[in-house]
Amino acid sequence: MDNTQPTFLLSGESLQDIVQELGINVIMDELILKMYNSFVNFNSDNSIMPVRSGFNYMKPQEGLIEWMPIRDVAKEKVTIKVVAYHPQNPTLHLLPTIISTTSTYDTITGHLLSIIDGVLPTSLRTGAVSAIASRLMAHSDSKVLGIIGCGAQAVTQLHAISRVFSLDTVIYYDIDSNVSDSFRDRTNLLGLDVQYIEGSINDIISTSDIVCTATSIGVGAGPLFEDVKTKEWLHVNAVGSDFPGKIELPKQMLLDGYVCPDYIEQAMIEGECQQLKPDQIGSDLITCLKNSEQYQFLKNQLSIFDSTGMSLQDQVVVDLFTNHAKEMNIGEYVFLENTKTDTQNPYSFLRASKYA
Amino acid sequence: MDNTQPTFLLSGESLQDIVQELGINVIMDELILKMYNSFVNFNSDNSIMPVRSGFNYMKPQEGLIEWMPIRDVAKEKVTIKVVAYHPQNPTLHLLPTIISTTSTYDTITGHLLSIIDGVLPTSLRTGAVSAIASRLMAHSDSKVLGIIGCGAQAVTQLHAISRVFSLDTVIYYDIDSNVSDSFRDRTNLLGLDVQYIEGSINDIISTSDIVCTATSIGVGAGPLFEDVKTKEWLHVNAVGSDFPGKIELPKQMLLDGYVCPDYIEQAMIEGECQQLKPDQIGSDLITCLKNSEQYQFLKNQLSIFDSTGMSLQDQVVVDLFTNHAKEMNIGEYVFLENTKTDTQNPYSFLRASKYA
Numbered sequence: 001m002d003n004t005q006p007t008f009l010l011s012g013e014s015l016q017d018i019v020q021e022l023g024i025n026v027i028m029d030e031l032i033l034k035m036y037n038s039f040v041n042f043n044s045d046n047s048i049m050p051v052r053s054g055f056n057y058m059k060p061q062e063g064l065i066e067w068m069p070i071r072d073v074a075k076e077k078v079t080i081k082v083v084a085y086h087p088q089n090p091t092l093h094l095l096p097t098i099i100s101t102t103s104t105y106d107t108i109t110g111h112l113l114s115i116i117d118g119v120l121p122t123s124l125r126t127g128a129v130s131a132i133a134s135r136l137m138a139h140s141d142s143k144v145l146g147i148i149g150c151g152a153q154a155v156t157q158l159h160a161i162s163r164v165f166s167l168d169t170v171i172y173y174d175i176d177s178n179v180s181d182s183f184r185d186r187t188n189l190l191g192l193d194v195q196y197i198e199g200s201i202n203d204i205i206s207t208s209d210i211v212c213t214a215t216s217i218g219v220g221a222g223p224l225f226e227d228v229k230t231k232e233w234l235h236v237n238a239v240g241s242d243f244p245g246k247i248e249l250p251k252q253m254l255l256d257g258y259v260c261p262d263y264i265e266q267a268m269i270e271g272e273c274q275q276l277k278p279d280q281i282g283s284d285l286i287t288c289l290k291n292s293e294q295y296q297f298l299k300n301q302l303s304i305f306d307s308t309g310m311s312l313q314d315q316v317v318v319d320l321f322t323n324h325a326k327e328m329n330i331g332e333y334v335f336l337e338n339t340k341t342d343t344q345n346p347y348s349f350l351r352a353s354k355y356a
Numbered sequence: 357m358d359n360t361q362p363t364f365l366l367s368g369e370s371l372q373d374i375v376q377e378l379g380i381n382v383i384m385d386e387l388i389l390k391m392y393n394s395f396v397n398f399n400s401d402n403s404i405m406p407v408r409s410g411f412n413y414m415k416p417q418e419g420l421i422e423w424m425p426i427r428d429v430a431k432e433k434v435t436i437k438v439v440a441y442h443p444q445n446p447t448l449h450l451l452p453t454i455i456s457t458t459s460t461y462d463t464i465t466g467h468l469l470s471i472i473d474g475v476l477p478t479s480l481r482t483g484a485v486s487a488i489a490s491r492l493m494a495h496s497d498s499k500v501l502g503i504i505g506c507g508a509q510a511v512t513q514l515h516a517i518s519r520v521f522s523l524d525t526v527i528y529y530d531i532d533s534n535v536s537d538s539f540r541d542r543t544n545l546l547g548l549d550v551q552y553i554e555g556s557i558n559d560i561i562s563t564s565d566i567v568c569t570a571t572s573i574g575v576g577a578g579p580l581f582e583d584v585k586t587k588e589w590l591h592v593n594a595v596g597s598d599f600p601g602k603i604e605l606p607k608q609m610l611l612d613g614y615v616c617p618d619y620i621e622q623a624m625i626e627g628e629c630q631q632l633k634p635d636q637i638g639s640d641l642i643t644c645l646k647n648s649e650q651y652q653f654l655k656n657q658l659s660i661f662d663s664t665g666m667s668l669q670d671q672v673v674v675d676l677f678t679n680h681a682k683e684m685n686i687g688e689y690v691f692l693e694n695t696k697t698d699t700q701n702p703y704s705f706l707r708a709s710k711y712a
Contacts, residue, residue, distance in 0.1 A: 005451075011693075060464055063463055067423055089465055093359065095699060096695060099465065101693060105438065110454075119695065124702070334690075338367070339475065343450060343451060346508050346511055347380060349372045350376065
């Protein structure tokens, strides 16, 4: 009996081929649109999304490996991203801080449908979500984007936000001058017509309309700054805080502004919301987007999007790439699961052998 | 910058090649030995094993997809089995009830080291654990093995137990006569010198020295039998109960005997221990094995091993197959993760393109 079904593999290199072919702006615009739609149409009866969990450790270096599952009832599938965060990777191993793959499973039979790189998708979707949060909460005429932490995530933060605002200035900082020195070069390919200014954290906080923080500040070492006067409408996308004990923003700033988390329960464990009591936290992003008229006031005041990442976001970006890959005939199929056997006999393959 | 590391793929077919080459008895004996060693040397500071969680549902059919993680501190790796249970699979889809793959991750960088079929390993390790539990708790002269539920798991239960006891009789039952009728044929390849008797559940419970229950009885439909007199030293491996609401054994039997779960917290959620209060549950298998002299009394009384499955068991069987595969040059390498890029720039690959 042979009812073996293949698993679709989509490597990082295949994803690059797709982006190369379609163009990075096309991909980002499509991702922002699909992500926005997934948020405003979100239904917790259809998308079942437990709080992620994982292993975190300080030896051999600081690290985290966690799993982010989601079940889509209507699509009859489960998507699980396994994501690793190892901030010493670039320095010690010439590898990205975030390494990840995402698997999808059919809930009819349990078959593993696909395995897809999660490195590029994670940075793209994290950027797309900041763009969506900024479009809701930042001043509509925002021109000055501040970037604190100029690593891999900063590139997609800048890219995504540049797709929804007419930026004229990018002011940026990294604690590692090699990283800040290369930021302009690394983002040249976006072809943005903006002025690049290297600045201090305080310059960035005081002069920006929108700020993205995406640092690898250590556990217990935050916040990145204290007590800086901001434009009254500043919007901050706090992207880096995603680890118990890791925070980027001062508590007073959170108390002064409106804090909108992506996923409250998770943000209270590993986001900026670790610093807050439940009654100090605003509505989550999905609620704000579903009721956007009620939340227009945020455009004129200090607002903070506490971005920790959700498996729903991973499902959207994986579906987007999988669809493009299948249309473009990119990717490969492998037979991984041992289903090529009598369903009642795990040893049936032995019959034809010398051990039969 | 290219520091891409490959992921090792070991398919179900590759595992079959390994078993074919080494022989199923060699594999099972080695697995029982390594599994036993992993239990008696278990150290919860080294092997960090959260209770598994997952999605379970009744539509489109009854099903479960769950993840079973373990971190091995000394080996600097995380092993995650994703396992699906869909009891309608054989009938509706010609697929096994249990479909699974296991992934391992390096805790130094987060790199995905390997993906290996979990279908054959799951049935092998579940058999091996029942053999270990039976060797501890069953009467040393056990000759009669009862099998209730003659599907895929029954084959490896019989095989594993036949490696540690001198069986002379196998008495078996399945609710589906097609499945019971084929059981002898399906296990012929084991070459056992035993008498096969098809019997009723009551015959099995009353005449066996050791019983293995591995049924797909529905949620809320258990137990499989009520109030049957047994040999006073009967040992039962209750393998099938691994789903909230699914039970195989009558509560009175559990109360009359000594119940040893593999993992108490998990067994209370999805095993036979769902029926018990904490003070009605005995020590877990690892505790019993580490202190086996204290538990010799179990050989002369009714005992029940409540087997729900642990990620430690999956780690052992995955390591065993991975080692053999590498020695035998079986398996393949793929480049899945998008690490072939500037660690600070997810778009670096675009530089050479028309979009640069």
